[in-house]
Amino acid sequence: MMYWYGHDMSGWGYAGMGIAMLIFWVLVIGGIAVAVKFALSDRDTTPRYESPSPQELLAQRFARGEIDENEYTNRLAALRASGARQ
Template sequence: MMYWYGHDMSGWGYAWMGVGMLVFWAVLIVGIALAVRFAVSDRDRPGRYESPSPQELLAQRFARGEIDENEYTNRLAALRASGVR
């Protein structure tokens, strides 16, 4: 007859099992909290878009070739004179 002597967990086995269970639940709870936080974050909401400044729009038009250098400098000077930022 065969006996399975010595194959059960000792006190340390139960201790490590308890620690492992605590780590498992901690990882699970932190993962869910991070997923919820990411889902409700406001970084991708459509109302958060800032439109470019008038100087940036003017520079973009100049870069695309829609206006020449003379018109760019005249309009830029007019914007700066009016105090638009």
């Protein structure tokens, strides 16, 4: 008869196995949580474009030299008198 003495796991073996199992389940549950969060997240990350105000367009035209100072001040006064958004 042959006996296999000395091949049992010691206390450290059981502790290592328990820690490994804990790490395994934390990774599995964490992976599922990240996958669910990613699936439910809003993936549309394109920046929303807001059109410039009439005053901003007028200032851009003036800065590019498309209109002179007189035309800029006259148009700006007209925009402010008409109550355009700022």
